[in-house]
Amino acid sequence: xxxYLIRRLLAAAVILLVISMITFFIFFALPSNPALxxxxxxxxxxxxLEIKHSLGLDQSITTQYWEFFxxxxxxxxxxxxxxxxxxxxxxxxxSFQTDTPVLDTLLQDFPxxxxxxxxxxxxxxxxxxxxxxxxAVRKGRAADKIAVGAALVGVSLQIYFVGLLLMYVFVDxxxxxxxxxxxxxxxxxxxxxxxxxLPWATLVILFLALYTRLSRSSMLEVLGEDYIRTARxxxxxxxxxxxxxxxxxxxxxxxxxxxxxLGSLIGGSAVITESVFGINGIxxxxxxxxxxxxxxxxxxxxxxxxxxxxxxxxxxxxxxxIIDPRVRLA
Amino acid sequence: MAIxxxxxxxxxxxxxxxxxxxxxxxxxxxxxxxVKSVDGVSFALQKGQTLGIVGESGSGKSVTSAALLGLHxxxxxxVSGEVWLDGDELVSMSEQDMRSLRGNKxxxxxxxxxxxxxxxxxxxxxxxxxxRVHHKVSKAEARDRAVEMLKRxxxxxxxxxxxxxxxxxxxxxxxxxxxxxxLVCNPELLIxxxxxxxxxxxxxxxxxxxxxxxxxxxxxxxxIITHDLGVVAEIADDILVMYGGRRIExxxxxxxxxxxxxxxxxxxxxxxxxxxxxVTERLNPIQGSPPSLINLPTGCAFHPRCAFKDQVxxxxxxxxxxxxxxxxGTDKHIAACHLTAENKIEIRSAADRLAK
Numbered sequence: 033x034x035x036y037l038i039r040r041l042l043a044a045a046v047i048l049l050v051i052s053m054i055t056f057f058i059f060f061a062l063p064s065n066p067a068l069x070x071x072x073x074x075x076x077x078x079x080x081l082e083i084k085h086s087l088g089l090d091q092s093i094t095t096q097y098w099e100f101f102x103x104x105x106x107x108x109x110x111x112x113x114x115x116x117x118x119x120x121x122x123x124x125x126x127s128f129q130t131d132t133p134v135l136d137t138l139l140q141d142f143p144x145x146x147x148x149x150x151x152x153x154x155x156x157x158x159x160x161x162x163x164x165x166x167x168a169v170r171k172g173r174a175a176d177k178i179a180v181g182a183a184l185v186g187v188s189l190q191i192y193f194v195g196l197l198l199m200y201v202f203v204d205x206x207x208x209x210x211x212x213x214x215x216x217x218x219x220x221x222x223x224x225x226x227x228x229x230l231p232w233a234t235l236v237i238l239f240l241a242l243y244t245r246l247s248r249s250s251m252l253e254v255l256g257e258d259y260i261r262t263a264r265x266x267x268x269x270x271x272x273x274x275x276x277x278x279x280x281x282x283x284x285x286x287x288x289x290x291x292x293x294l295g296s297l298i299g300g301s302a303v304i305t306e307s308v309f310g311i312n313g314i315x316x317x318x319x320x321x322x323x324x325x326x327x328x329x330x331x332x333x334x335x336x337x338x339x340x341x342x343x344x345x346x347x348x349x350x351x352x353x354i355i356d357p358r359v360r361l362a
Numbered sequence: 363m364a365i366x367x368x369x370x371x372x373x374x375x376x377x378x379x380x381x382x383x384x385x386x387x388x389x390x391x392x393x394x395x396x397v398k399s400v401d402g403v404s405f406a407l408q409k410g411q412t413l414g415i416v417g418e419s420g421s422g423k424s425v426t427s428a429a430l431l432g433l434h435x436x437x438x439x440x441v442s443g444e445v446w447l448d449g450d451e452l453v454s455m456s457e458q459d460m461r462s463l464r465g466n467k468x469x470x471x472x473x474x475x476x477x478x479x480x481x482x483x484x485x486x487x488x489x490x491x492x493x494r495v496h497h498k499v500s501k502a503e504a505r506d507r508a509v510e511m512l513k514r515x516x517x518x519x520x521x522x523x524x525x526x527x528x529x530x531x532x533x534x535x536x537x538x539x540x541x542x543x544x545l546v547c548n549p550e551l552l553i554x555x556x557x558x559x560x561x562x563x564x565x566x567x568x569x570x571x572x573x574x575x576x577x578x579x580x581x582x583x584x585x586i587i588t589h590d591l592g593v594v595a596e597i598a599d600d601i602l603v604m605y606g607g608r609r610i611e612x613x614x615x616x617x618x619x620x621x622x623x624x625x626x627x628x629x630x631x632x633x634x635x636x637x638x639x640x641v642t643e644r645l646n647p648i649q650g651s652p653p654s655l656i657n658l659p660t661g662c663a664f665h666p667r668c669a670f671k672d673q674v675x676x677x678x679x680x681x682x683x684x685x686x687x688x689x690x691g692t693d694k695h696i697a698a699c700h701l702t703a704e705n706k707i708e709i710r711s712a713a714d715r716l717a718k
Contacts, residue, residue, distance in 0.1 A: 258477040265431055265472075266492040266543070267464035280482055356482060357527045 033353070040349065044342040051338045055331050056097050064325040066128050086110070087128055100125060100331070124335065125328025127321075134332035137317065144214045144313040148305070149297035151228055152235035157290055159236065160243020161283070167244065168251035169274060179244055187241030195234045195308035202230060212309040231309045235302060239293065246289060250282040257281070280355070287351055295344025299337030377446040379406035380583050381430075381551055386443035386453075388425050388434060395656040399425040401607040402443070407600070409550065412577065412584040414598030414615065416591060416630065420652045422607035423587045427553045429453075430585070431470055432460035447551060466496040469549040471573075473556035475536035479528040485512070485539045486524030493546045511542035515572060534565035538572070545576055552577070553585045558593060570597050591634055595619055600694075603627050606653045606663040609686060613695030623689055623697030623706060626664050628713070662700065670709060674700040 067084040068075065084090045088099060099108065103123035110117040110126050119126055124134040160183075167179040202209045212230045215223040254260065255278055263277040300306075303315025314333055321329035352359045388400040400422040407413050415423045428434060434441050435457045445452040447468065452460065472478035480488060489511055490504035499507070505524065512520035515538040528536055537557060544552060554573060558566035574597060577584050586597055594601055594615060601618045603611040603626065611624040622628050629648035650667035653659055665671050665679040678700050689695040690703070701709075 258472060258474065259480040261428075261433065262472060262478045262543075263480070264433055265464055265470045267461050267466055267495045268491070269461065269495075270436075277480055281480070357484075358481060358529050 037346070037350065040346045044346055047342055048335060048338055052100075052331060052335055053097065055334045056100070056327075057093065059325075059327050059330060060093050062325070066325040066327060069325055070128050124332040127329050128326045129324050129329070134328045137329070138314060138332055138336050141312065141314045141317055143216060144306075144311060145298055145300050145302065145315070147214070147217065147224065147228055148231055148235070148302055148311070148313060149294060152232045152239070152302075153290070153294045153297060155232065156236045156239040156243055157286075160240050161247045161279075161286060163240070163244040164247025165251050165274065165279060165282075167248040168255060171252060176248075180248065183241035183244040186237040189237065191234055191238060191304045192308055194237050195230070195305065198230045198233055199309070212311060214311050214313075231302075231305050231311060234305050234308070235297070242289070243286065247282060247286055250285050251278060254278050254282040284352065284355055287355065288348055291344040291348035291351070292341065295341040296337065299340035300333060301337065377406070377449075379446075380409045380448055381407040382444075382446040383426075383430070384444040384446070386426065386429060386445060387441065388422070388429050389440045389442075391438060391440065392656075397655045398607050398658070399439075399655055400429065401658075403602075403604070403607075403609055404443075405600070405602050405609075405612060407551075407583045407585065409583050410577070410581045411600065412586060412598045413600045413602060414594030415585060415587045415602045415604060416589060416594055417604035418589055418648075418652050420655065421604040422655075423589075423604055424555055425607075426604075427470065427555050427585065427587055430551070430553060431464055431468055432457070435460060462496070465492050465544070465549075466547045467549055468551045468553070469544040469547065471537075471541055471544045471552065471554040471557045474560045475540040476528060476533070476560075478540060479536060479543075481528055484525055484527055485531065486526075489524075489539070489543045489546055492543050496547050507546060508542075511546050512539065514576075515539070515542045515545075516568075517542070534561055534568065537561060537565070537569055541569070541572060541576070545580075548580055549582055550580075551583045551585070553587070555587045556589070557586070558588075558590070566593075573597065591619070591630055603630070606658050607655055608663060609696075609698070610664065611695075611697040612686070613689070613692060613697075617689070617692050617695040621689075621710070623695070624664075624699045625668050625670050625701070627697075628710075629667075632713070662698070670701060670705070673705050673709075 067080055067087060067089055070083050070087065071080050081090075088096055091099070102108070103119060103121065103125065105121055107121040108119045108123045108125070110119060117126065117131075119133050122135065124138070126133050127137065130137070163179040163183065167176040170176045199212070203211055209229055210223075210226055213227045215227055217224040255274075259281075260273060260277055263273045268277070300314030300318055302313070303319055305311075306313045306315045307319075314336060317329065318333035318337070320326075321333060383406070384404050386400055386403045387398070390397040390399060403422070403426055405413060415426065417423050425434075429441055430445055430447075430452065432452055432455065441453055443453060447463075450463075452463070455463075479485070483491075486505055486508045489508035490501065493499070493507050494501070494504045497504075509520045509524050512524060517523050517535055517538055523531075523535075528539070531539060537560075541557070552573075557573065558569050561569060570593060573584065573586075576582075584597075586593065588594060598615050601611075601613065601615050602609060603618070603624065605626050611618060611622065611627050618627065619631070622631060626648070629646075632646040633648060635645060648667060649669075653663055653666070659666050659680070661678065661680040661682055662668070662671075662684050668679065671679040682700070684698040684700045686696045686698045689697060699706075
């Protein structure tokens with residue numbers, strides 16, 4: 033098991049390395065000049081060269097990548113003799129725009145995405161699987177049709193519609209909730225919770241359909257299996273048959289998708305939700321960095337998101353081993 | 363107050379047998395029509411006796427056995443008729459009451475144990491679970507019981523194997539584990555649904571011996587469902603031949619296998635190779651395919667495939683459904699065929715001459 037885990041983690045590191053290279057080289061294929069952007073409106077050619085030099089853009093692409101790669105492990109110094117800024121390892125570089133180390137910004141924004149992702153994920157997983165199981169058990173009857181229908185409506189609505197609608201109803205019209213914002217949980221747990229209810233709700237509505245349908249179909253498949261008939265033939269109560277024997281087997285594909293979704297949500301894929309509610313998370317950071325041609329931030333956010341998705345996959349595989357004994361030996 | 367209605371209607375005679383099935387019907391409504399999987403099946407079985415139910419795929423064997431366990435309750439299937447087990451009527455019994463009988467008084471060995479056992483739980487846990495549903499015992503006691511059962515069905519090193527998962531067992535061992543699970547509560551009625559189909563011949567014999575030994579030990583009634591007449595000849599006392607969800611022949615194994623009365627039973631017997639037979643001779647399969655259970659052929663359901671329907675005058679085979687009539691000179695042998703006794707003797711002797 034441990035050897036398997038180590039092997040998987042090494043493979044994950046290689047994937048991240050490749051992703052960083054691809055991001056790096058794609059950036060230089062773009063028709064944009066970050067130095068010009070950093071230089072501002074009143075820019076002289078000498079000033080431009082100076083900035084180019086200080087950003088390291090005057091070196092070859094391979095050298096630049098090597099510097100970046102080295103920085104990940106040993107840290108990096110920026111600037112010239114007059115002003116040296118040291119970026120500690122693991123150094124993802126310093127933003128062209130704000131001159132702050134990218135990692136600091138990421139770590140600062142990370143709790144936002146973590147709160148957003150975890151809160152929503154717990155709800156849509158439990159609710160989605162619950163509805164899916166209910167729909168499967170009551171297949172063809174009213175409960176099934178309502179659950180599947182509601183889920184379909186949810187997924188058909190877009191975030192910017194649901195989000196704004198929720199904001200209008202709960203914040204503007206009836207003032208039940210405060211305007212969504214992010215307060216660190218350590219600072220004020222109540223404000224943290226209240227401020228995130230609507231973003232969570234939006235994400236739940238978006239993901240619920242997927243999980244309801246997924247667990248419904250997975251459950252239906254499992255309920256048709258011979259071992260479910262065996263469980264009934266043993267005289268087990270319906271609840272035990274459905275939850276212990278049925279759901280245990282039906283959960284496998286759900287775990288896979290959930291791992292991926294959670295990984296990408298933590299990594300900042302909830303960018304639309306972030307911007308609808310004006311919450312500044314990693315998603316927004318990533319989008320801004322692309323508009324500003326801010327290479328270190330682009331690289332940083334991409335790698336950050338990739339790390340979570342890759343890690344989520346490793347975790348999913350580990351969980352598989354716990355769920356399915358047949359995987360354990362392989 | 364509403365008038366109390368006795369669940370037993372007046373004309374229902376108390377059953378004299380341990381198990382008595384009367385006019386059992388299991389119908390499944392579908393978009394294409396009603397699938398009559400089981401359509402009026404009756405039989406009786408005493409404790410310590412074995413009944414073999416024979417028929418090709420889709421003849422209603424497995425659906426019948428599922429009905430005996432009440433597994434159609436809560437599904438869309440419509441079950442009617444009566445199933446009397448030791449004084450209780452199972453068709454009208456509530457799911458709750460039925461559940462306490464399942465796996466306890468009545469249990470079932472399923473075919474293909476790899477899919478019938480849960481892949482995510484250990485063999486021991488699955489056997490112990492079956493025991494704990496019906497007995498108030500601790501987990502440790504149930505586990506000991508599981509080990510004991512594994513030992514009894516001949517699994518070596520049961521203390522170690524009890525912690526194994528189904529995929530770590532061989533096919534024969536899985537079927538043994540399945541049997542251990544179905545016997546864990548000492549059932550009085552054991553239904554074995556093609557228990558040896560997925561196994562090779564040597565293991566088949568072992569499993570049949572095991573079922574027989576355990577039956578002797580516990581004195582249970584056994585129903586064995588199969589399409590293998592060899593299995594029935596070896597293990598059963600009575601035989602029920604089903605076709606299209608109906609009974610077409612029923613009687614003691616001796617009577618039915620020695621002097622089968624229905625052309626379908628002849629066909630089943632002829633399609634089996636004989637150990638002493640000529641190896642160059644081709645086997646004689648029954649022509650055609652099983653009938654649609656939505657639209658059974660009129661008259662005798664077997665008539666489209668029957669080679670002897672021309673010997674019955676007036677096309678009766680396709681117009682008139684033959685009744686199950688007792689065979690003269692036998693105890694309980696009945697068959698549903700329009701052929702006269704003289705016809706049958708003639709045809710059988712012709713077939714015997716051919717075989718010799």
